[in-house]
Amino acid sequence: xxxxxxxxxxxxxxPDKPALWSDYVQLLKPRVMSLVVFTALTGLVCAPExxxxxxxxxxxxxxxxxxGAAGALNMAVEGDSDALMRRTRGxxxxxxxxxxxxxxxxxxxxxxxxxxxxxxxxxxxxxxLLAFTVVFYAWFYTIILKRSTPQNIVIGGAAGALxxxxxxxxxxxxxPPEAWLLFLIIFLWTPPHFWALSLYTSExxxxxxxxxxxxxxxxxxxxxxxxxxxxxxVPVAIAPIFIGLGGLFYGIVSIAGGAGFILLALRLWRSRxxxxxxxxSVGREEVLYDVKVEAKSARNLFAFSILYLxxxxxxxxxxxxxxxxx
Amino acid sequence: MDEDAKRARSRRNIAMALALVAFVVLVFVVTIxxxxxxxx
Numbered sequence: 558x559x560x561x562x563x564x565x566x567x568x569x570x571x572p573d574k575p576a577l578w579s580d581y582v583q584l585l586k587p588r589v590m591s592l593v594v595f596t597a598l599t600g601l602v603c604a605p606e607x608x609x610x611x612x613x614x615x616x617x618x619x620x621x622x623x624x625g626a627a628g629a630l631n632m633a634v635e636g637d638s639d640a641l642m643r644r645t646r647g648x649x650x651x652x653x654x655x656x657x658x659x660x661x662x663x664x665x666x667x668x669x670x671x672x673x674x675x676x677x678x679x680x681x682x683x684x685x686l687l688a689f690t691v692v693f694y695a696w697f698y699t700i701i702l703k704r705s706t707p708q709n710i711v712i713g714g715a716a717g718a719l720x721x722x723x724x725x726x727x728x729x730x731x732x733p734p735e736a737w738l739l740f741l742i743i744f745l746w747t748p749p750h751f752w753a754l755s756l757y758t759s760e761x762x763x764x765x766x767x768x769x770x771x772x773x774x775x776x777x778x779x780x781x782x783x784x785x786x787x788x789x790x791v792p793v794a795i796a797p798i799f800i801g802l803g804g805l806f807y808g809i810v811s812i813a814g815g816a817g818f819i820l821l822a823l824r825l826w827r828s829r830x831x832x833x834x835x836x837x838s839v840g841r842e843e844v845l846y847d848v849k850v851e852a853k854s855a856r857n858l859f860a861f862s863i864l865y866l867x868x869x870x871x872x873x874x875x876x877x878x879x880x881x882x883x
Numbered sequence: 884m885d886e887d888a889k890r891a892r893s894r895r896n897i898a899m900a901l902a903l904v905a906f907v908v909l910v911f912v913v914t915i916x917x918x919x920x921x922x923x
Contacts, residue, residue, distance in 0.1 A: 578898040581895070634916055677910075678910075
């Protein structure tokens with residue numbers, strides 16, 4: 558197992574600048590947390606049983622805090638490699654504003670509180686799934702997977718896919734196949750989403766020693782794999798309409814969105830995105846979002862993938878919310 | 884420790900105190916809600 562870079566980190570030293578409370582908010586990865594909250598809420602609302610609205614809010618809060626704790630633990634461990642990448646070098650540990658030890662303690666404390674509250678207030682299946690998610694992401698993905706295989710985000714994607722299952726478990730105390738179908742949609746969505754991003758940031762990943770797919774297998778192989786994953790993802794995302802989980806509105810969104818996803822993935826496959834990463838731009842934050850012309854198709858798929866997942870879950874949320882499930 | 888660091892520490896301490904109070908209130912309300920559900 559490769560030794561995590563942060564073990565020998567300069568970022569582990571006491572920071573020079575005082576940490577602000579906003580740094581501790583940033584440690585929770587609020588943008589990731591918002592997606593987690595949204596998908597968890599969808600799982601909770603789609604579940605066939607009702608729980609008290611306040612307890613439902615507590616369940617979503619616990620999932621959000623658990624996800625935030627996993628983010629803090631991830632940043633604590635990855636201070637060194639984060640400091641090497643434009644997208645991540647402003648993070649509190651990487652920038653030296655929060656010490657690695659403080660970030661670790663913060664993450665462990667929040668995770669423990671979130672799991673304990675979930676168990677005591679909701680049920681222990683949801684708490685167990687939440688604990689598994691935090692450990693899976695912060696330990697298995699961050700420390701073991703991320704640096705050892707280009708399949709890192711494929712397997713690690715399970716952590717990001719679990720929130721709707723946790724939400725469903727919070728409402729019902731069970732995790733039936735319908736909940737795992739929501740898991741599968743996010744799980745299959747993750748590789749094309751992240752690989753599209755990594756096609757135009759692969760030089761940064763290479764510099765940080767992270768074996769992302771374009772770094773290890775090359776851009777051509779990555780583009781093909783994105784296309785194959787897209788062909789598998791879209792039918793799975795349409796599947797809820799066949800088991801009664803999704804209605805007419807969801808059907809329209811999933812079919813139209815899926816067609817768009819496959820079209821963009823096809824364009825990406827046939828493009829030259831990632832073939833000649835711009836080595837001159839490495840480390841220059843001001844050009845992070847200046848995507849080269851041939852990489853536009855990767856950027857388009859990356860942006861559309863966020864909209865696509867949001868639309869799928871929003872459609873489910875709207876259909877089930879309007880039914881008055883909650 | 885300079886003035887900036889002292890001020891930053893003070894703000895962090897206040898944020899932590901508020902978070903702790905909020906957590907206690909949250910657990911209290913959860914208890915009431917669950918008790919209410921069981922009683923009814």
